[in-house]
Amino acid sequence: MKRIAVEEAFVTEEIAQEWKKVLASKFVEPGFRMMGQTILGDDPGARLVHSRLVDIGAGRIAQMDADGIDMAVLSITSPGVQAFDAVTATRLAKDANDQLAAAVLAHPTRFAALAAVAPQYPAGAALELHRASGLGMKGFLINSHTMGEYLDDRKYWPIFEAAQALDLPLYLHPREPSPGMVSPFLDYGLYFAGFGFAVETSLHAMRLIMCGLFDEFPRLKIVLGHMGEGLPFWLQRIDNRYLLQVKIGAVKKMKKLPSEYFLDNFAITTAGVMSGPALRLSLEVLGEDRIMFAADYPYESVEEGVRFLDTVEISEVQRAKIYSGNAERIFKLA
Numbered sequence: 001m002k003r004i005a006v007e008e009a010f011v012t013e014e015i016a017q018e019w020k021k022v023l024a025s026k027f028v029e030p031g032f033r034m035m036g037q038t039i040l041g042d043d044p045g046a047r048l049v050h051s052r053l054v055d056i057g058a059g060r061i062a063q064m065d066a067d068g069i070d071m072a073v074l075s076i077t078s079p080g081v082q083a084f085d086a087v088t089a090t091r092l093a094k095d096a097n098d099q100l101a102a103a104v105l106a107h108p109t110r111f112a113a114l115a116a117v118a119p120q121y122p123a124g125a126a127l128e129l130h131r132a133s134g135l136g137m138k139g140f141l142i143n144s145h146t147m148g149e150y151l152d153d154r155k156y157w158p159i160f161e162a163a164q165a166l167d168l169p170l171y172l173h174p175r176e177p178s179p180g181m182v183s184p185f186l187d188y189g190l191y192f193a194g195f196g197f198a199v200e201t202s203l204h205a206m207r208l209i210m211c212g213l214f215d216e217f218p219r220l221k222i223v224l225g226h227m228g229e230g231l232p233f234w235l236q237r238i239d240n241r242y243l244l245q246v247k248i249g250a251v252k253k254m255k256k257l258p259s260e261y262f263l264d265n266f267a268i269t270t271a272g273v274m275s276g277p278a279l280r281l282s283l284e285v286l287g288e289d290r291i292m293f294a295a296d297y298p299y300e301s302v303e304e305g306v307r308f309l310d311t312v313e314i315s316e317v318q319r320a321k322i323y324s325g326n327a328e329r330i331f332k333l334a
């Protein structure tokens with residue numbers, strides 16, 4: 001069975017060096033400081049992850065062969081260029097896209113790529129999307145908040161205008177909770193990928209739904225990793241309480257229910273979630289056409305992710321769609 005993995009991380013050496021400068025400065029977002037200690041350390045584990053992140057050539061393909069992955073959709077790892085000033089971020093996003101395009105050109109049957117953009121300069125990000133589309137990118141990825149700001153702010157909407165016009169899906173990828181809400185997450189490791197990332201990113205997705213973005217850009221496609229960051233579980237209650245808030249005049253009525261925007265404009269990936277109950281719930285809520293496989297290399301065990309999707313109790317038609325068919329359609333990989 002053909003396997004396409006759609007949330008596969010990479011970084012350029014220069015972005016990693018710039019992260020270290022930010023981490024050494026006085027003005028570090030508290031969540032990013034914690035992240036830096038965890039993944040940018042000098043221990044053997046962190047060094048291995050780093051060497052895997054920067055390899056978008058022969059080494060990565062050998063690992064894909066060993067893991068049984070036919071194609072990897074590459075994207076910039078968290079927090080990407082979003083920790084930098086606008087000028088640095090715009091330059092390094094462009095450079096990352098050039099490196100991604102070269103890797104895809106060298107291995108067109110094994111790699112596809114999602115573009116990096118710098119939300120700090122929305123007009124520049126929109127321009128970069130046009131350039132990235134010309135380079136053959138299949139979508140773009142943003143690592144949730146940018147300096148504590150969310151994309152529902154209208155100043156960012158030139159990015160969505162370009163995304164809809166070019167039909168490029170946005171992969172809204174997690175990062176640590178924004179400075180405005182991170183404090184209670186800093187204890188017990190809760191800021192990290194097991195919980196805080198999903199709280200942050202599902203909040204971001206809900207802000208996009210509730211601000212009316214999809215009434216303005218009805219053909220926009222958003223992809224969420226990690227089984228939809230928990231949202232498939234919440235949708236019924238979100239609708240129910242939204243209707244109450246509309247009734248008492250606490251929120252403005254939208255054209256559709258929150259869950260309808262989720263079903264019409266979102267797709268999700270398995271990335272790092274290896275739970276049969278979570279996958280079957282998502283299949284029941286979203287249907288079998290908007291769930292894709294992702295391994296989240298090099299952070300998760302690809303072997304474990306493959307073993308999970310090879311053996312989880314779903315139909316063979318569902319398995320094939322999740323492993324490749326849906327990604328081929330949503331990211332236009334064929």
Ligand code: MN
Nearest residue numbers: 007009173296
């Ligand atoms: Mn990831």
